[in-house]
Amino acid sequence: MSAGPDHAALARIALGHITRVYPHSGPQWLNRAADWQPPEQAHPLFCGSYDWHSCVHSHWLLVRVLNCAPELPEAAAIRQRLEQITDDAVTAEIATFERQGASFERPYGWAWLLMLQAELLRSSEPLARRAAVTLQPLAALLAERLQDYLPRLPYPIRSGQHNNTAFALLLCLEYARTAQDQQLERLLRERSLAWFANDSDCPAWGEPSGEDFLSPTLQQAVLMQQVMGGSAFATWLDAFLPELAAQQPATLFRPVNVSERSDGKLAHLDGLNLSRAWCWFRLSATRPALLAVAKAHLTAALGHLEDDYMGSHWLATFALLAQQAASEHA
Template identity: 75%
Template structure:
């Protein structure tokens, strides 16, 4: 078992959340005067190469603070959260308004809500401070998601940022932590409408060369989250009918990464990690899947800092995978 090295993961995230450049981020401009440098457009989340990576790196840090508050790195995390202020949030909101309804949809929205979910459940005063300050932005994102989901006629089944199942899965954490019943109901409704009747998933298009998510596995863990065990087991058997036989083989084999300095090609390290996360979750219903999860985790864990194109975001997905692994092992020991 690869126990999470919370200190090392925190150091990776702390090393880039305030590193502004290199930076990649869209800005819709009506004139040259509309352009703002990252520090002004996103005073809270201007580091980590892009906005959503900075947001989910903050989630990693809050998660570390919540599970390992005794670490030496925890004090730096507390100080970072205490730097959250209303003026910075107002500037972030102004950027969202300027960029329009589709800005960071849905990936960045989902991570912002997941960050807020982790802040809301924390016993740390610094996290409570950050949650209070961040709430207006969280509510803006929540309202945009509530407006967007009823208008989306079909789910987006991609292996990249616009994957619908992944966004719904993360948003469910916020709905739970915030006790937001209207949001929870909408997430459940749309998930069932889009995915509950799917059968015989071929997964023939996986993996794509720039994927960091598995559309098939993200859909499976979303339905696992929403369904009772006695309902989910037959659903999964119909969705992936050859699962017990290691088919489709493309989902069981860790992917190869040939170029880590190219940001898109480096996505494949993330695919191994996100697959590991999903396989560990799905292995709760069948231990034969655990070895597949461990193989995917092993394939990527040594490459978290090979190049900045990966190091600015991979640690988050490593933590997701290792948390799911730890939960699986704990469950097995308690049985």
């Protein structure tokens, strides 16, 4: 397995696009023409990186790098970016969320904003700690929306794209634990168990779909690893993927091919290799034989982080997730 880009290289990728406003893709709910706002006005904090959620999770990447390697030359630019998290900017972001309605960026963008807040909260950097205080009203709004939404969601969304429920729950769980939000953590645990604890014989042969960047099967497995833990999770995993030791269904264990990286949807598949690697590394904590599978997926994608802007505006985040898991479990 290639070592791939280091923290500094990943930070440089993110710094290169978090303030790049165009091209831009982002929905706006309009009741009249006057409601439309340019990205810089609607999202003064997170208007770059092609879309809102990619800009948010690219900021997570930067704060994570700063926390892990504060001595890097790129740390100065990251600190400068943290200084842009101001009360006025957060107020404008909240106003956009209130104007766009309850489903705006639900749940993917919500989860990444909470993940960013968790990284700020755990930081020892003074600028990051100050940014956490400033960003808290937006984090509180999205945590409140999450607590309203989850009890109303009748079934989990098992897609391989942004609306995947297990992925959102996994990220939000990290925020709840970091912020010591016991009410939110109880809800996340309750919903996770209600939706996924009784699943067995997962038909993972249906993966991947052609525009996936998440594996519904693996996201669910890693979520349950976090919620259950220990022998309870081992028993659950044996029932959920009964042929795991034989690496069946085979399609779940083979890295996927990417046919066109200039197509934003088809470029998702590079992200699928990275997010699968992240999950396989985590699952290897209890199934060491999965390390080789994780490494193969990571190697398949690391050389393509900057092939085209349709991937480069977001793939580095998932590369960092996978590399973190590799360092923890390899």
